Amino acid sequence: MRPLSVPNLSTRTVYRTCIGMALPRHRTRLEALEQAVVDAADEFEAAAEAAKLHELQELAKKPTDAADRTQLTNTYTSRMVPEDSAGNEFYTLLKRVRHKICPLCGIRDVATLDHQLPKKKFPLLSVVPTNLVPACGHCNRLKGEDVPKSAAEQTLHPYYDDVTDQQWLFARLNESESRPPEITYSISPPGDADSVLAARIVHHFQTFQLAELYGANGGREMSNIRGFLRILDAAGRATYLAKMEHSVAMDKDAGGLNHWRKALYQALAGNSWYINGGFAQF
Template structure:
């Protein structure tokens, strides 16, 4: 899990590009005219969004409560497969080293195949194509999130544009080895003094997206490749050297994919586990 940057463009200019891209049809020849009639009001709402975004207080944003006809017009602006939206996805997920991140950073498990509307589009139709309200996501995370994004004025999920992830480890895993099978339990713990409000938000995010259980279900994609990567070298190198190299590789991956990248956390725990080392010798 890592932060992404989405501050390279003017948000309302993007809204206007989307509106301009809409074609006039015989079925609804006045669609674009109706959108243009809303433009000044929507621009003012975008300005408010920008202020709240800059202060990281999006949970204070009040929906404009458009009537159904205006709401329907605004919602039709969003089409994940449209060229402008796909270009936005590429822009957001391209790193400074020109590497494209294609894994959902809400979970670091599944492929990006949607945009998460940080303020839900059904409630905040005015921000349906606001780039600062669109986060590249997988449909699994999107389905878990649904429309429930805050509770009693507090956000329930990390906003990875705004919430700076800590440099300290908070994700851990316990391992039990019985009958040639590894039992895993991922858990969160604030061992290193992370701000309590941020840690509470991290716990909520992981819990509501069922990340700990999803990590466990996907653990064999880490365990078996790690075993297969190590075994060919066991007759060539001392085990201590293999362990050192494995730790170094896992930490390099944490630098790229995040301090609490679940695959690296699992690899580090495995390589320091006596039962795992013995399983390599059996």
């Protein structure tokens, strides 16, 4: 996961802008909900910071009126997402991340905003900036309308969870004579990791099906570097792979110690079979 800084946007400003062009009969209703939206944002942010989003069940019940709930979710879909809508400037701003890379998977392009807590179940959070995370379409679909039922079921939130200072993502090269060798990924949180955080990291990895995604991309990367490795001798290959591992690990914004390429190069640099000729099989 790639950490992101918390968006510097006021919930009140975003909400007011989004509802600014609503039809008068909807706008009156939405204006009456403004303070409830701001209060919900405060509650959400405190819970996200404390990794307690699973404790917000009461917030899901608000507001009770069905028409209010519909107008709040419409505020995202009709008043923020469309290019000609009043709040589109914020939609575009929130989607803008370095190299367009989805922070949830760290590989695919950002295509949308994912609601950390789904708008259908938490309508008051429909356009709250801190609940809107840039995401690729695939990650967005995989998470769907999941709501954490326990602390361990919270996927990592890029604005609040920076877990790049310890390595928990590892890769392993599986050699085989009979079938194409492959690279597999797994999670192994450090021994002194907080147990809830460790469970969340595993949950995030499973929810977004990162083992499959990283395995496929790892294979592609090995295919891409095969020609280059061929012109080096074994010592040169070992040095190159170790330097790649080190340089990726230094790039904290891109995932640092948990970048899928860091784990890949670490596995390759430590594999004598690969260095001494196995690389040619990819």
